[in-house]
Amino acid sequence: MNWLIDFWRSSIGGKVIMAITGLLLFGFVVAHLLGNLQLLSGPDKINAYAKMLHDLGPLLWVMRIGLLVVFVLHVATGIRLARANKAARPVAYAKEATIQASFASRSMVLSGLSLLVFVVYHLLHFTLGVTNPGHSALKAAGAGGHDVYAMVTASFSVPAIAIAYMAFQAVLFLHLSHGVQSLAQTLGLNHRRYSPMVRTLAYLLAAAIAGGNAFLPFAVLSGIVKVAS
Amino acid sequence: MKVTLHIWRQSRQSTKGDFAQDGRMVRYELDHVSADMSFLEMLDVLNEQLIHKGEEPVAFDHDCREGICGSCGVVIDGVPHGPERGTTTCQLHMRSFKDGAEIWVEPWRAAAFPVVRDLVVDRSSFDRVVQKGAFISVGTGAPQDANAIPVPKHDADRAFDAATCIGCGACVAACKNASAMLFVGAKVSHFMHLPQGRVEREQRARDLVAAMDREGFGNCTNQYECEAACPKEIPVRVIAEMNREFVRAKAVEEPASDKGTGGHG
Ligand code: HEM
Numbered sequence: 143m144n145w146l147i148d149f150w151r152s153s154i155g156g157k158v159i160m161a162i163t164g165l166l167l168f169g170f171v172v173a174h175l176l177g178n179l180q181l182l183s184g185p186d187k188i189n190a191y192a193k194m195l196h197d198l199g200p201l202l203w204v205m206r207i208g209l210l211v212v213f214v215l216h217v218a219t220g221i222r223l224a225r226a227n228k229a230a231r232p233v234a235y236a237k238e239a240t241i242q243a244s245f246a247s248r249s250m251v252l253s254g255l256s257l258l259v260f261v262v263y264h265l266l267h268f269t270l271g272v273t274n275p276g277h278s279a280l281k282a283a284g285a286g287g288h289d290v291y292a293m294v295t296a297s298f299s300v301p302a303i304a305i306a307y308m309a310f311q312a313v314l315f316l317h318l319s320h321g322v323q324s325l326a327q328t329l330g331l332n333h334r335r336y337s338p339m340v341r342t343l344a345y346l347l348a349a350a351i352a353g354g355n356a357f358l359p360f361a362v363l364s365g366i367v368k369v370a371s
Numbered sequence: 372m373k374v375t376l377h378i379w380r381q382s383r384q385s386t387k388g389d390f391a392q393d394g395r396m397v398r399y400e401l402d403h404v405s406a407d408m409s410f411l412e413m414l415d416v417l418n419e420q421l422i423h424k425g426e427e428p429v430a431f432d433h434d435c436r437e438g439i440c441g442s443c444g445v446v447i448d449g450v451p452h453g454p455e456r457g458t459t460t461c462q463l464h465m466r467s468f469k470d471g472a473e474i475w476v477e478p479w480r481a482a483a484f485p486v487v488r489d490l491v492v493d494r495s496s497f498d499r500v501v502q503k504g505a506f507i508s509v510g511t512g513a514p515q516d517a518n519a520i521p522v523p524k525h526d527a528d529r530a531f532d533a534a535t536c537i538g539c540g541a542c543v544a545a546c547k548n549a550s551a552m553l554f555v556g557a558k559v560s561h562f563m564h565l566p567q568g569r570v571e572r573e574q575r576a577r578d579l580v581a582a583m584d585r586e587g588f589g590n591c592t593n594q595y596e597c598e599a600a601c602p603k604e605i606p607v608r609v610i611a612e613m614n615r616e617f618v619r620a621k622a623v624e625e626p627a628s629d630k631g632t633g634g635h636g
């Protein structure tokens with residue numbers, strides 16, 4: 143066990159944990175998007191998908207707890223490394239300059255913490271239903287399972303909610319555009335031919351995910367997806 | 372040409388609790404600067420004038436003044452070694468600045484590099500890392516024929532990319548996290564590509580990273596400021612190589628209490 147704790151405490155061990163948990167979270171975000179895009183195919187499709195997930199029963203809980211562990215590891219390690227980095231430079235430069243570091247790379251801690259706020263809000267909203275307008279009513283009305291379609295469309299037809307979701311996707315874009323290329327370097331993938339491709343791919347993937355996610359509230363707000371009556 | 376300098380002046384050595392001490396940025400006007408002077412020669416001229424006025428001259432490190440020893444190095448306008456790529460401070464010339472320029476001059480900023488005085492920092496943290504294994508520990512005897520151990524050109528080139536490191540510390544100074552991973556990565560990469568270095572590669576990777584962490588450097592976040600500031604243009608590939616080496620070395624590490632294949636069954 144000692145060597146594992148040693149590894150976790152080391153600088154590179156911490157980076158590797160960030161990269162592996164980051165990769166897993168990235169995988170989750172992709173799956174989450176693909177699942178939710180079924181909203182575009184109407185109530186039957188997305189509600190059947192939601193029912194399928196719920197019917198997984200204990201397996202769903204295994205997945206949820208696994209995701210929570212990965213998430214907590216990612217956030218905790220990120221905070222540990224960020225604090226160590228701050229301590230490593232006790233006096234700041236009077237004249238700060240950046241040679242080539244991207245804006246996204248310089249705001250990882252901030253974009254990460256914003257995502258934390260978003261995730262908490264998102265769970266309160268859809269999973270726990272605390273901040274969801276009319277959620278409990280829908281829950282009661284839709285006997286035999288959640289009417290996810292009704293719940294989501296009702297929420298996103300409120301402009302403030304839809305706009306907040308879209309704004310957070312910009313933050314997700316920022317975090318992933320650096321995160322995806324950074325994790326490749328951390329895991330030791332650096333090649334004169336492929337690294338520039340990975341960099342471009344990171345921007346494309348981040349844009350696809352953020353764009354896909356942002357499209358759902360936009361579609362409801364603009365009437366492309368009809369609100370359930 | 373004429374320049375306005377803002378230079379960090381600090382008379383007492385940094386301590387853990389008080390890093391900046393009495394340090395502050397002091398403004399100096401300097402006239403009749405030749406565009407052909409090196410940056411250090413410009414500082415020499417300033418110091419002549421300060422001595423003439425009975426003031427303390429600005430302390431800065433330098434030795435070879437030809438870009439090979441790694442002693443010199445100050446942060447100029449926020450960039451270690453100043454605005455030219457692949458250039459040490461001693462090889463930087465005043466023609467790289469506009470007439471009338473305001474120039475900020477500061478020491479390397481890192482917890483692992485305490486300021487000794489003004490622009491001089493103590494870089495012995497690098498030496499302590501190197502002492503933990505950035506060398507080959509076998510006696511090599513008399514020099515042998517240069518081609519007795521064949522090394523593929525590709526490997527030799529990679530080792531040499533890393534071996535050009537002059538240990539100046541610009542990578543740490545440039546890094547937003549004051550991380551030393553370009554420096555330590557260069558040591559790991561330098562040896563891992565050579566047959567003589569491969570023998571101890573795992574031990575070296577573990578020991579160097581542990582030594583680096585003990586010195587209080589930060590952690591790389593892959594922003595690549597180091598690579599852009601390095602006067603020898605060492606690529607961040609060496610950091611990826613070090614990451615791989617370290618993970619592999621940790622994975623194959625044997626428990627301290629159970630070394631070897633013997634044991635009590
Ligand atoms: C919710 C709070 C979050 C915080 C506080 C956070 C924080 C961080 C920090 C500090 C880094 C390291 C930055 C760097 O090395 O430059 C990072 C990297 C990363 N994050 Fe997050 N993050 C969060 C959420 C997420 C989420 C939801 C995802 C996935 C969708 C994600 C994916 C990644 C990836 C892929 C990396 C790159 C790993 C690497 O540098 O090797 N993060 N995060």
Ligand code: FES
Pocket residue numbers: 432433434435436437438439440441442443444459460461462
């Ligand atoms: S003085 Fe030797 S490298 Fe500048």
